[in-house]
Amino acid sequence: MRVAVAGGKTGGHIYPAIAVLEALEEESESLSVLWLGTLSGPEGALVSQRGWQFVSLGAVGVRGSGLAMPWNVLKNLLESFRARSFLERFGASAVLATGGFLSVPAVLGAKMAAIPVLLFVPDVQPGWAARLLAPLSTRVAASTAVAARKLGAHPRVFVSGYPVRAAFWQMDKARARNQLGLDDRPVVLVAGGSSGARRLNLAMLRWAPELVSAAQIVHVAGRRDYAWVQDAARQLGLGPRRGYHLFEYLEQLALGMAAADLVVTRAGASTLGELPAAGRAAVLVPGPFSDQRENARYLADQGCAVILPDEEVEEQLGPVVRELLHSPERLQAMAERARALATPQAAQTIARALIAICREDKLAH
Numbered sequence: 001m002r003v004a005v006a007g008g009k010t011g012g013h014i015y016p017a018i019a020v021l022e023a024l025e026e027e028s029e030s031l032s033v034l035w036l037g038t039l040s041g042p043e044g045a046l047v048s049q050r051g052w053q054f055v056s057l058g059a060v061g062v063r064g065s066g067l068a069m070p071w072n073v074l075k076n077l078l079e080s081f082r083a084r085s086f087l088e089r090f091g092a093s094a095v096l097a098t099g100g101f102l103s104v105p106a107v108l109g110a111k112m113a114a115i116p117v118l119l120f121v122p123d124v125q126p127g128w129a130a131r132l133l134a135p136l137s138t139r140v141a142a143s144t145a146v147a148a149r150k151l152g153a154h155p156r157v158f159v160s161g162y163p164v165r166a167a168f169w170q171m172d173k174a175r176a177r178n179q180l181g182l183d184d185r186p187v188v189l190v191a192g193g194s195s196g197a198r199r200l201n202l203a204m205l206r207w208a209p210e211l212v213s214a215a216q217i218v219h220v221a222g223r224r225d226y227a228w229v230q231d232a233a234r235q236l237g238l239g240p241r242r243g244y245h246l247f248e249y250l251e252q253l254a255l256g257m258a259a260a261d262l263v264v265t266r267a268g269a270s271t272l273g274e275l276p277a278a279g280r281a282a283v284l285v286p287g288p289f290s291d292q293r294e295n296a297r298y299l300a301d302q303g304c305a306v307i308l309p310d311e312e313v314e315e316q317l318g319p320v321v322r323e324l325l326h327s328p329e330r331l332q333a334m335a336e337r338a339r340a341l342a343t344p345q346a347a348q349t350i351a352r353a354l355i356a357i358c359r360e361d362k363l364a365h
Contacts, residue, residue, distance in 0.1 A: 161343020
């Protein structure tokens, strides 16, 4: 089976595909992978580590591009011809697209080459790319029933759940804490994504000197902010001896999640899968886009998260975290509600759907 993947730039568009490919390796006798991504995101390194082929597309974002929007739309259309060429030379049996602007030229290229497409819609609120590409896709997997309803009733749309890597189901708290050098005191994981979240990092530095008296802090600052966060933390006297553990990036985020009693993070699509898989309570600080606000609202409505607006995080992060740490019964209840949302079979469900559309395509030809 030869599968092409279109997704990149952020973990929310990368790791679901990796989880599906891991499931495909178990379902299929042989698997070859071509990944269509960006040179600026982490996907190139992650793909090469796994021995898969990687090519870059010059796709660009359209949302929020202002006066450049017509040019960006045209550029993505032109890139679809390059995508078609890559797919045909690879001999792709199917394309797995994970949403975002990278999916647009890849799916259009697949349509031109008559290659079946499975589109995964990660967010509760489908983005413009997902809404554009859903009618062009052979099957559409939605992470939640809410997202499926917003895409409209159609036989091609099904609810798969959110696929997460196997490590999230296999890790336990004691082993995770041992690997991270943590003790038995409460642990707060603070992570703003692979690039980091500036305001969240500033808030953490403001409150960490006080919070380390109540909990150990695992702070994933992100590649963009790591250097200055490290300098600021050093000036504040923060370090492992005081219970403050700083990381630039934590690819094995499952370690941090499993070790934590409370997770403070953005509300990207990955939170919909990873928080339930780990079964962890969260403080969600949505970024400026509506998809993050909808994801946060969904998890808060399920009772497993509290929302802290981005503009309030520097003033309120400390009091909110402290209040939750002082309410272990509430944390436990939130964790149980998160775990109830888990979909352990999501990756297998999408993998089997990919196999099915490949078989249907062969029969049709």
